[in-house]
Amino acid sequence: MAGASLIDDYVADLDSRLHGHRKVKLDLLTEVRDSLEDAADCYRAVGIPDEDAQRKAVADFGRVSEIAQDYQSELAVAYGSRTLRAILFILPVLHLAWEGGRMIFLGPWEAIPGGPMPSWFIPFAQINDSMAWAVAIATTLALLFGRHMSRRAANSRLIARCVATVAMVTATVALLGNLSIGVASVIAKPVLLSAAPMCWGTSLLALLVLSRLTVMARKAVRFAA
DSSP states (O other), rough: TTTTTHHHHHHHHHHHOOOOOOOHHHHHHHHHHHHHHHHHHHHHTTOOOOOHHHHHHHHHHHOOHHHHHHHHHHHHHHHHHHHHHHHHHHOOOOOOOOHHHHHHHHGGGGGSSSEEEEEEEHHHHHHHHHHHHHHHHHHHHHHHHHHHEEEEEEEHHHHHHHHHHHHHHHHHHHHHHHHHHHHHHHHHOOHHHOOHOOOHHHHHHHHHHHHHHHHHHHHHHHHHH
């Protein structure tokens, strides 16, 4: 069709302005295209030429610069929520995997070769353990808050920023917590460097996963800006 590129150009322009999870973005663009095609079909049905019908459909839909802001907020909420769900699922799994590996390969802290742990280490480890569950609770509350506010038709951009901020804070806290407990363990008992390679392998995997979650959280903040 002579005017087929009008809708294509509109969707392509919108595509270039949006950032988020690829599948969610493609679904959104498909929805936009279908809506434009349906509107154009309605105009064609009353005898308006194809190119004019598409032009009217595009004009009715709104300027790309304005529409993009609303859709970007939706994408940001979706990406931030996805990041929070990943944090909520992965952090407890990593924590339990490390504690399970420690008990299997090392046993209780007091049974590890090299003498008793320093007096400062046990409270430090307990605080680090508590932080893991605090992060899980914070992510759960943020997800519930985002869902509740979405149902109340609240400002999507505000929801996106709140969700992204919680994701960034929790991912960063989890990453720093794992780094700190690893460093503290080596300081407290240098023998741990060679005593449990499987535990250190688990710790390295956890750091890589947490680094990835932190990158995702940073993207969520950028998408919500």
